[in-house]
Amino acid sequence: MSVGIRHDDLRRRNRAMAIAAVRRTGHPSRTEIASATGLSHSTISAISADLIGEGILAETKGGEQAAARRGRPQIGIALNPKAATVVVAVLSLNDLSAAVIDYAGGLVAEEKRHLSTRSIARDQLVTELVAMLTRLTAGRAAGGRKPLRIVLAIQGITDAAARIMLWSPITPHTDIPFADLLEHEFAIPTTVENDCNMMAVALRWRDPARYRDDFLAILLSHGIGMGLVLKGELFTGTQSSGGEFGHMIHTPGGALCRCGRRGCVEAYAGDYAIWRNAQGKSEFSTPEDDVSTADMQATAARARAADGPERDAYRKAGTAIGYGIGSLFALIDPAPIAFIGGGAAAFDLLEPHIRAAIAETAGGQHSDAISFDTVTDELPLIRQGCAMRALTFVDQEIFAGGVGGLEGVGKEVA
Amino acid sequence: MSVGIRHDDLRRRNRAMAIAAVRRTGHPSRTEIASATGLSHSTISAISADLIGEGILAETKGGEQAAARRGRPQIGIALNPKAATVVVAVLSLNDLSAAVIDYAGGLVAEEKRHLSTRSIARDQLVTELVAMLTRLTAGRAAGGRKPLRIVLAIQGITDAAARIMLWSPITPHTDIPFADLLEHEFAIPTTVENDCNMMAVALRWRDPARYRDDFLAILLSHGIGMGLVLKGELFTGTQSSGGEFGHMIHTPGGALCRCGRRGCVEAYAGDYAIWRNAQGKSEFSTPEDDVSTADMQATAARARAADGPERDAYRKAGTAIGYGIGSLFALIDPAPIAFIGGGAAAFDLLEPHIRAAIAETAGGQHSDAISFDTVTDELPLIRQGCAMRALTFVDQEIFAGGVGGLEGVGKEVA
DNA sequence: GGACTTTTTTCGAGGCCCGAAAAAATACTG
């Protein structure tokens, strides 16, 4: 149950609003913040004076002046990059990458390396992650302050509290409590997020005009994932990170899915499924562990060249995706979609069948109006999503609270 | 974008919290309200003094004393039934019913009548509704105050703003702006809600222990509907009342649905679909407009008696529902389900197949743990849901604002 | 250089919530 608003919450919330307005807008003037938040000029004046005093925000000296208008010029206010840093890490199939990001979202340092995630031991996986984060933060800890947040994105399912990786296709190990492990190691608040959810978060920051309140980010790669934003909020399941679009049932009793069940969308549209169909193997044969990008590109090329089993495989994939989207649209109404990942490179092969299938469903009446978009490289998107997630946490949970920024952290160090 | 908290919003919100606590709890003491809302005793004391002074709440004189404990006895605070009335109306196939409800949720007056909704003219439909509401409110307007809210529940789809009936199976007419029509007629704020959503709302009030944050209410009748509560909030589509569970696709290209598409869950599990299969007709034959309750009962009886086409029809229905639920659970994780309506009377015939299908899906791992519940008579549930919806609107939008209750309304009349 | 315009800050007023203390109302106890 939601709880009453204490008097001290008031300032906290309004500070959070002001910070959020700055993060969204870039370098708004006080007047702009006031109108964005609906608060009075005097309140914004007081709050921004505090935030600047605490080193969280900073006035943009000079900068590119807006067209010199009559009247006192506006003073831009921006995030102070030095106010904090956060750490993001992305764990995907056979790859681990991480970065340190400053408070304004700028890259401070990054590292990326190969890791045989499918064969590595459980402890070793954690150790490698800890080691990378240690390397990234070690040099910087001396010069500055400890990062205020770690966000780890993984392909797979997490619990609703974003603390435990419940299951992932990239490793046989399950129920790894990454958040606890990293918090114990670094004493920095940590969450574990689903990669597709982070893609959705990133899209919202990248293109707020297009991806505002309601949209889907669908990952087309070895498996099928989805991040869903509804009414401006990331949609998650009740107990898990949720949104397992790839495991909606397309055909009861149908093709064998990597998850062991039958007829999932993924069992038709995942890389392994397209590959399986293109190779003319039985739909019930065991899925490949991995299909190389080169193989998928070759398959797509053959599908484009001639009407053979490859083209048919993409037809089946598009149909499964389309019906899945149709069923989803029956529940949430149509919304714009971004297709992301390697599979999006073959989107030309999928799109007609996706549209045809959607047209057969409840979302179909506006089938033409549904707009698609593709992004082939998912990693930057995931990383950006993690960064924004981490930073908004710092904004709202730490800096909104008052003791924060350079001052507060400085004291802590002393 | 969410907006800053103005100073005057504070009291408004905390008043709303206090009222909500009373509505949930029945007749809590000030101390209980304080702990429920997290506000201090002094604040609650002030707020409840105001609310009592305005005639919104009232101390429960005497009443059944809680086990006499040491110390000053708690004074129960309850909703003042006379503080307001609301009007609820339910429009379903061939039936129109309406009621006036007092502020404490008690029935003041009701009326119910037959209406040939499928053949009636558009204007006539509205006229009949207006006439019934006029009759119900007329006598009372003299003695008291005008109702503060009208909530109309319909089978079918509304827009997200709950103002327009976009489509309904009970009438060929579409896009009827009921909210505007009734507001114009009565000058009372009105919303139009989906019947299944109201069932879900009602379940939450009836049995909060079982139906708290996440659950489904599935209507099994001529068509299939769903109300969905996620994270304590009614889930609606982005553009419509949403949650068209019955039109998720069960089998691409499958049985002909009433909606004109193929393979929807409803095309297997709606009364008309069960009837069609039981009669041995083609899955592609045009659905009956209506199947009588008696016919459905007879069909169920035959299905129970012998393994024939009737039993098979229920098997297909249960399978479709189960796979639909499975796909839904892939998105939202498993949650308790209430099956409501005439179809729930044959739930014994459906349940094994529903469970078997769910077990084949992503929600399957906990298939046994998913608990089902049935309610055969939907109308009281819909009406209660409407009443609670209307009353909580009055609580939060009117009475929380200060000028309200007997006083304020009295002034208005004067 | 003065008038005008727009942004930002300052200041006093009004509200609201909180904690502590007081008041109220009842049970317990000898």
Place this chain on the structure above:
DNA sequence: CAGTATTTTTTCGGGCCTCGAAAAAAGTCC
């Protein structure tokens, strides 16, 4: 039965916070 203990409710003063109005600041325009 009177006094004590206990629990609930109210009262009161203090501290914040937001707001509107007015003042100050910092330019452009003529």
